[in-house]
Amino acid sequence: MCGETKELEKIRQETERWRKETYPKSKERDVEFNSVSGEPIKELFTPADIEGLDYLRDLGFPGEYPFTRGVQPNMYRGRLWTMRQFAGFGTARESNQRYKFLLENGQTGLSVAFDMPTLMGYDSDHPFSEGEVGRCGVAIDSLADMEILFDGIPLDKVSTSMTINGPAAILWAMYIAAAEKQGVSSDKLRGTIQNDILKEYIAQKSWIFPPEPSMRIITDIFAFGAEHVPQWNTISISGYHIREAGATAVQELAFTLADGFAYVEAGIKAGLDVDKFAPRLSFFFNSHIDFFEEIAKYRAARRIWARYMKEKYGAKNPRSWLLRFHTQTAGCSLTAQQPENNIVRTAFEALAAVLGGTQSLHTNSMDEVLALPTEKAVEIALRTQQIIAYETGVTNTIDPLAGSYYVEYLTNYMEEKAEEYFRKIEELGGVLKAIEKGFFQKEIADAAYQYQKALEKKERILVGVNEFVKENETLDIEILKIDPKLEEEQIARVRKLRESRDNVAVREKLDALEKAARGNDNLMPYILDAVRVYATLGEIVQTLKNVFGEYREQPIF
Known part of the structure; x- marks a missing residue:
């Protein structure tokens, strides 16, 4: 160890010499070198930046605690991530046709987008639903609609994710009942309900009931799922919407895991054995445009979750320690200007998710900032995943960026900053108290303001928006339009x-x-x-x- 300390000291000294003597010989661009989250990034990273990193303790091996390098021993050498394009519009019949199109083109899992009335728990003929039926997702009013939505799609053969929160228990029940109609028992069903009400209070705002009864419903779902639908992920703890609301990468990481801990504590308080429900908890993260920051976020998330589940919550089953997650590329990074640029943004964001070890992925379509995607746009988005999977070679080895001084430093940094947030949340009395006090909302609003200010000052360049702008640009891409007759x-x-x-x-x-x-x-x-x-x-x-x-x-x- 003494020799190692001397070597690191020598590296520090040589780095300072290089920084003073060699680096100034080249002129640096007159810009702020910050991440998308606004974190300053220095010019060079060396072994001295990861001093104290213990390989076996902090990284280990894929499929083994603390899972920094991946939750499966062979990762994508065994099976690729699930390619799960988020889709739904109009009535159940139109969405059923889109699902069949996606499955025919190589999608390996379904992901249901519901319209706003469904998300808020209203039937399509409620006065509050007027003008919104089928607009931003599919309208589902009853089991009859769910039967049509999955007509001709064998529910024992596909994995289905449903982005629903306030009324999640009801939509899940409709799915289970629709499977019964197909002759498929609930123990054969695979998929996920989002069911993450805490992030609704924090960021997305599509709640129905107050927090306490909402948490009761969620723990009821945990218990029911563990007994009757054992292959189903009964919650998808979502950082995606927290990030879309304007949070930084660190805030997304910390707030999402804090919500996850709150659900674990609620399950334990309800009398459930942590090892009965924790293996079916899953996560949903954003993949933003800052490539390395996103990769480090996923690696830190796995390590933090494993440690807390094992050491704080006393989970004995190694499956309870696993942080398994779905990723969606960042909708908030897309631009209405020069929408074809969004194809490139999405490709890099998807690559970051893969290099970060995601289990499931949705790639946004180039036109989603303008409307729900057309078939052509969603096909390009799906092909993006397939090109990464089959052509780039990044699936040949596990966690290929491990050992990078920058990636390991950034992973450690993310973990340290997340721990600071955990302490603040604890001091406020926990997640529910912090929500009541507006803590999360204020943190996210401040971060969003700082990002917007950086764009307006051109401290951050957004291609086609504040630089490389086309004068008199006209949109010449096809837009999906929802027929008003579908609402009727x-x-x-x-x-x-x-x-x-x-x-x-x-x-x-x-x-x-x-x-x-x-x-x-x-x-x-x-x-x-x-x-x-x-x-x-x-x-x-x-x-x-x-x-x-x-x-x-x-x-x-």
Whole structure:
């Protein structure tokens, strides 16, 4: 060790000599060398920057604690990540056709985007739904719609991710019931529900119920899934939307993991064995444009999660230590100006996700800043993943950037900064208290302001926006347009359903659900019973609102 210390000291001295004597011989560009997150980056990294790094303790081997180098022993040499393009628009029938198109073109998993009324728990004929039905995703009002959405798609053969939060339990129940209609039992189903309500209060704002009943529903889902749907990821703890709201990479990392710890604590408090539900927790991260920063973020996330699950929460099952995650390229990095440039941005962001060890990936389409993607645009996005997988050679070895002085320094730095945030959140009384006090919201707003200010001052260049701009630019790419008639059709469909179903049975099941909500029973079986008799999403949500009320965010000035 003494010889190693002397060697590092010699490197430090030589680095300072190089910095004073050799580096000034070349003129440096007159720009600020900062990451997208605004972190300053020095000109050179050496072994001295990762002094104290213990390979076996801090890196280890793929598939072994602390999983810095990957959650699987062979990573992409064994199987590639799931190529899962996020899709949904109009009615269930139009989205079903898009899913079949994607599967025919080599997509390996489905990812459902729901429209705003569905996200907020309203039926398509509710007054608040007017003008929004099928616009930013697919409208799902009942089990009948879910059956159409997956018509001709065998649910025991595909893995499905559903980006739904406030009403996640209801949409999941509809999926389980749709599988039953196909003759597929729940233990055969594979996929993920996002189900991350904490990040809704922090960033995305599509909540329904107050935090405490929302957390009860989530722990009910954990328990039900562990027993009845064992292959399903019962939550996808999402940093993606935190980043899209304007957070830095460190904030995304820290706030996401803090939410994850809060869910683990809620499960334990509800009397669940951590090793019963933790193996089915998953994560969802953003992949922004700063290549190395993103890679380091994923590596740090795995190491932090493994350590906390093992050492703080006492998980014994190694699967409970694994941080498995889906990645989506950064929607907030895309530009309406020169939209073809977005193909290049997405390719680099996707490559960062792969080099960071993602298990699943969505690549944004070039036109998503303008509208939902066309078939042509989404095909290019999918082909981007396939080119990375089959042509670039980056899947041939595991964690190829490990050992880079910069990458290892950045991984350590991310971990240190995340720990600082964990301490602040703890001092505030935990995640829920920090949400009530507006801590997360203010941190993200400040970061977004700093980023925008850097763009306006041209301290950060965004190609085609504040530099390399085309005068009198006109958009000449095809845009997907949603036919307004689809909303009328969806409204007619849900009204016809209410007339044709057994409304006595619906009333009985909704009353049973309300009684269960006032007690302590697990709510999932009652929600499933209501779904099976074709109670609508809005009816089930309203039944729970009768008991739990609705959440109103505390204004922060």
